[in-house]
Amino acid sequence: MKRLNPAAMLMLVPTHLLLLAVIAIPSFYVFWLSLNESTYGTGLTFVGFDNYWTVLTNPYFWRSALNTLIVVNAIVYIEMAIAIGMAALFIGGVRYPKVMFAIILMPYAISEVVGVLVWKIMLNPGSGVLSRTIEAMGFGMVNWSVSPPLALGVVTLISIWHHLPFTFLLIYAGMLAVPKSLYEASRIDGATGWQEFWRITMPLTIPAILISLIFRFVFAFRLFSEVWLLTGGGPARLTEVLALYLYQSAFRYGDFGVASATGWLMVIGSLLVASVYLWAMHRRMLKGND
Amino acid sequence: MTDLAPFVVPNLAARRASALVRSIVRTFLFGLIVVWSAFPILYVIVSSLKSQKEIFKFPPDLLFTPTLEHYVSLATTWNGYFATLGNSLIVAVGATILACAASILSGFVYSRYTNRLLAGSVLYLIAIRLLPPIVVTLPLFPLVDALKLSDTHFILIVLYATFWVSLCTMIMKTFIDKIPRTLDEAAMVDGATTLQTLTRVIFPLALQGVAACAIFVFIFSWNEYLFALIFTTQHAKTAPLIISEVMDSVSGTNWGVLFAGVTVQLMPVTLLVIFAQKFLIAGLTAGSVKG
Numbered sequence: 001m002k003r004l005n006p007a008a009m010l011m012l013v014p015t016h017l018l019l020l021a022v023i024a025i026p027s028f029y030v031f032w033l034s035l036n037e038s039t040y041g042t043g044l045t046f047v048g049f050d051n052y053w054t055v056l057t058n059p060y061f062w063r064s065a066l067n068t069l070i071v072v073n074a075i076v077y078i079e080m081a082i083a084i085g086m087a088a089l090f091i092g093g094v095r096y097p098k099v100m101f102a103i104i105l106m107p108y109a110i111s112e113v114v115g116v117l118v119w120k121i122m123l124n125p126g127s128g129v130l131s132r133t134i135e136a137m138g139f140g141m142v143n144w145s146v147s148p149p150l151a152l153g154v155v156t157l158i159s160i161w162h163h164l165p166f167t168f169l170l171i172y173a174g175m176l177a178v179p180k181s182l183y184e185a186s187r188i189d190g191a192t193g194w195q196e197f198w199r200i201t202m203p204l205t206i207p208a209i210l211i212s213l214i215f216r217f218v219f220a221f222r223l224f225s226e227v228w229l230l231t232g233g234g235p236a237r238l239t240e241v242l243a244l245y246l247y248q249s250a251f252r253y254g255d256f257g258v259a260s261a262t263g264w265l266m267v268i269g270s271l272l273v274a275s276v277y278l279w280a281m282h283r284r285m286l287k288g289n290d
Numbered sequence: 291m292t293d294l295a296p297f298v299v300p301n302l303a304a305r306r307a308s309a310l311v312r313s314i315v316r317t318f319l320f321g322l323i324v325v326w327s328a329f330p331i332l333y334v335i336v337s338s339l340k341s342q343k344e345i346f347k348f349p350p351d352l353l354f355t356p357t358l359e360h361y362v363s364l365a366t367t368w369n370g371y372f373a374t375l376g377n378s379l380i381v382a383v384g385a386t387i388l389a390c391a392a393s394i395l396s397g398f399v400y401s402r403y404t405n406r407l408l409a410g411s412v413l414y415l416i417a418i419r420l421l422p423p424i425v426v427t428l429p430l431f432p433l434v435d436a437l438k439l440s441d442t443h444f445i446l447i448v449l450y451a452t453f454w455v456s457l458c459t460m461i462m463k464t465f466i467d468k469i470p471r472t473l474d475e476a477a478m479v480d481g482a483t484t485l486q487t488l489t490r491v492i493f494p495l496a497l498q499g500v501a502a503c504a505i506f507v508f509i510f511s512w513n514e515y516l517f518a519l520i521f522t523t524q525h526a527k528t529a530p531l532i533i534s535e536v537m538d539s540v541s542g543t544n545w546g547v548l549f550a551g552v553t554v555q556l557m558p559v560t561l562l563v564i565f566a567q568k569f570l571i572a573g574l575t576a577g578s579v580k581g
Binding site for chain 2: 002015022103106119165246
């Protein structure tokens with residue numbers, strides 16, 4: 001390792017200039033915006049924490065926060081369970097691995113817009129191929145367009161479909177890293193496949209699972225396009241999530257102060273979630289060192 | 291562990307039967323995964339080849355005479371769409387080049403140099419990815435407008451590149467870490483400058499990492515919706531935006547043409563993912579586990 005010299009510092013400029021100008025400085029400026037009242041083309045008026053008060057007393061905000069909490073947890077935990085199951089299946093051996101991976105990765109290539117479009121059409125009450133199949137099977141009509149819980153269920157489904165490849169790959173890589181010798185030893189001891197999975201594979205995959213949990217929570221928290229394109233937040237703003245509430249406040253009602261306050265509450269929210277899991281990881285690492 | 295597994299020797303027939311059941315269950319599960327992943331995509335592609343009447347027929351015909359009529363009307367009546375695909379291409383290529391160039395430079399420095407500030411800024415590179423992108427649109431929106439950058443390719447390129455440059459830096463660092471330091475020391479002894487060492491020695495050996503970064507940024511930029519929705523209005527509109535507008539148009543949608551348009555949009559990136567899966571997998575694991 002060499003000491004940092006001016007030539008090397010110059011090479012850092014493009015990356016850090018982009019990050020500072022587009023993300024770091026603007027996000028601090030958002031905090032300042034959140035303490036002011038402003039709309040399109042007007043100056044700022046300092047109002048202290050008034051915007052936070054406005055946000056925190058708004059029932060639509062709490063509805064969107066609750067929706068976000070439910071949907072994000074549903075997405076993350078269901079996706080994680082499927083990913084772990086899939087990875088376990090793949091670890092047990094897979095024929096034509098290249099073809100299988102190509103197929104599994106395909107949803108990763110699809111735009112959120114296209115993902116919503118396809119599922120929306122397939123699940124369209126009365127005409128979609130999936131909704132009519134469900135009907136034909138005798139489950140009745142699934143009319144998610146008038147039922148907020150069902151609509152959020154569809155959002156969860158689309159989001160999982162989209163991001164499963166990513167989560168699966170992380171977990172699969174984690175399981176691949178488990179030393180083969182452990183399995184050989186356990187087989188000599190007469191362990192069954194089920195025991196091997198719960199006593200060897202799973203404990204050693206926990207770090208990979210925690211990392212993908214952090215990633216998925218942070219990314220699921222941003223949930224916007226799926227909801228916006230599927231329901232637009234309706235009916236009656238009942239399916240809004242936090243990012244949508246922010247978007248509506250800023251770009252529909254022109255209230256940048258309230259939107260900025262929401263933005264900071266979102267940042268704090270995702271930091272809290274991430275820190276819970278980072279803390280869990282840290283504790284595991286300490287235990288591992290004993 | 292042995293005390294939990296009673297020592298039984300099952301007879302051969304029972305063992306064979308259970309192996310058969312196991313393999314049937316496994317095959318069924320693999321089949322389920324294939325249908326889940328591929329069906330929605332195939333549905334779009336197949337529908338784009340069906341005549342208008344057949345698209346929503348239930349139960350759908352598995353055998354039908356494919357028609358290219360929707361592609362013809364896409365080319366004749368919806369020709370504005372190709373301009374937006376062009377916008378998507380310009381933006382995606384621009385963002386890919388910018389993000390890759392910046393992260394090769396910084397990834398090299400993070401891999402080869404040491405400094406207390408540098409070590410601390412690794413944490414900053416990770417933390418900055420936690421920020422929801424929609425939050426920075428609030429201060430950027432009036433600023434971009436004032437700088438007359440709204441509705442340009444440039445602003446989308448900068449935004450897309452920035453949101454990937456931190457992860458790409460970590461990916462490049464991971465790949466460059468694997469290249470023996472003795473190689474760049476030898477180049478330095480021969481009188482190469484730092485930049486020459488990077489372009490002539492490191493770059494060719496880190497191509498796999500560059501490919502991984504390029505694929506991530508390209509796919510993201512080609513498909514992105516939120517920034518395009520907020521920062522473009524007319525000239526720089528990208529394909530996903532047009533697709534979303536047509537999908538929600540109140541005047542009734544020509545589904546066949548929409549399916550054809552969507553197929554044209556998703557084909558290139560789907561093929562990219564299929565044929566470059568090696569780089570994608572390498573990049574995902576390098577960037578996430580280490581970063």
